[in-house]
Amino acid sequence: MKTKTFAIGGIHVDKHKISSQSAIQELALPEMVYIPVKQHIGAPAKIVVKVGDRVKVGTLLAEADGVLSASVYASVSGQVMKIEEVNSGQGYLETVITVKREGDEFEESMDLSDEIVREIPDNKEELLKIIRSAGIVGMGGAGFPTPVKTNIPEGKSVDTLIINGIECEPYLTADSRLMEEKAEQIVIGTRILNKILGIQHAIIAIDENKPQAIARLQEITKRYVGVNVQSCKSIYPQGGEKQLINTITGREVPSGKLPLDAHCVVQNVATVYAIYEAVQKRIPLFRRVLTLSGNADLTPSNYLVRIGTPISFILHENQVNMDNVGKVIAGGPMMGQAIAALEAPVTKTTSGITVLSAETADKPETSACIRCGKCVDACPMGLMPLNIRAAVEENDIAILKSLHVQDCILCGSCSYVCPAKIPLLDYCKIGKYELGRQQKAK
């Protein structure tokens, strides 16, 4: 198979996939889970339980509020202890439902057996309804409600379905393990999406550095006509939606538009697996696979974790040596967010936890820009980060606009390659924010 890649920029980062050989294991259950009502892009879900209510695993806690929203389910059985606004790990106030665990009791509707269900319901509306009510959102990180992404509005057409199994963030291996261990379920999930979209074909894109996952899925897809595996060059950010569309189809998503405008739908493999569980097994989204890894003193692992589990609990279960921990990141080291409070819970979009040692936690000291142009060569969107930095420092909105700062995908390639260690991504973020604010004001 010929390996494909995207046309503009990209960088080589050290992969550090040290957890790639450890099988997915179920993590022990915490005493308390903290479930935010907004784990997605859009409106917070409307709470349907009250303090004191008894819940089971899979009991609806909060219902999607409108189209751009997603329902939230209980991930443990027990009692609702608190519903309150707390400071999230990222510094915002968010409404969190606290459930104290008692035992591990499931709603009866769920089919928790290992048996693979292959027969897919035929009704497209019915399928969409199940996905909507299961609270499924893009689990690769963005958290965009999946039903919205797969429901094609009038006048738009889709001809390509891409399943994103790239996982280009260093350290993270959750998607890779999922593809190896749940290959057929992912292919069935892909078939469900095919049915909803009304197209016959799908491409599962996998990074060339995951030969086991590629082999496994190639094996399975022999039995599923129309689903094909495509090996993609191991380059960052291959898993970026816009980059992957370019890799697979050669097309580009027009500036400021959606993948739909390039006639593509892209779904992450974890999302596709959740779709399989929702449709075929009646299991709403209450758990996910994540990687715990990093260069701190820990055992690199892939866990099946209940949503709402405090990150501190996972670190404790793994017996991470906390003495030498400098930074804990929700997600990978390139785009993940550093967490201030370790009690912060795992959400639908937490694909991993990267723990960095104290020696590597500090940002390097910056020096003067030498105009080497490495940021320009690295940017996968064709932007010029050093010029964006200059425009931000001058607060020149007109120039920021002409530099297309709003097209930045926040991948951080520019900051990564900069030999002067200038935080170019920070400037791009400020530029995006300032430009957006000015345009809103008009």
Next chain:
Amino acid sequence: MYKISTSPHMNSQQTTQTIMRDVIVALTPAMLVSLFMFGIQALIVLATSVASCVFFEYFFARRLKLKNTTSDLSAVVTGVLLALNLPATMPIWMTVIGAFMAIVVAKMAFGGIGKNIFNPALVGRVFLFISFPVQMTTWITPRFMDFFNIDATTAATPLNILKHLGAGEQLTTGYWDLFIGNIGGSMGETSVLAILLGLFWLLKQKIITWHIPVFYLGSFAVCMFLSEIVTGAPRFDVLAHLLSGGLMLGAVFMATDYTTSPMTKKGKIIFAVGCGVLTYIIRVFGSYPEGVSFAILIMNAFVPLIDKYCHQYVYGTGRK
């Protein structure tokens, strides 16, 4: 308490210092050839130039209470490049003046590393060339491994011979001597072989891309070739011109300087072709036999303009 910061939480290992270190490694073959060919005098020029460049940068920063940036090694690179652009017989005090012009006037006065418009080493060289034309064009015949070759005979450079070559005459120096550097000239420009070794290292370490050297040499060669075809005169010998003078050193080490060359590939190509054509014009129509320094300095001045108009293609904006 754990650290929080914005992403990314990883950075490449490359720093300004490692880049400059790679450039110094790339310059090592040329330095060694200059020592083997011109002996102890070359060593004196090299040491003087590097020491004065570092000293001037350190002293300037100290006087103006700026951060001391000498550890980024950029002043060392400037010092080596300046020395390699001088004849081995250069008096010490003149070398010091060249270093002063390069570091204090061309670099620090503009705001230090990354802010200069003109290539510092070339500013130093051109200042010396205009101020001390006799010393700057006194070449000694190289003598391999003769370290105390201090009173060797003065030799004319191949470019000088080429410039005044009449009809029917021929350059007596062979291409092989031009290639390995068995000729008179500035310390580091004589051996094309040593410079190509340096180019190989720069490309391998991804310090530079091939665009500037290839388009510089290519556009220059095309101009010379057309002249050779049209006139048939031996003074337009393309290969001899490519192998002579400061062209290789300029195309590989001077025109590729990050700060004073354009940002985008398109810009780099425009810049390099400009350098090539200007070098040709000066060598053929100018009063000097050599035009590399002037060509690059003139094109340096155009870099802000080139960067203003040469943008990258932005994803999703529609290729025309």
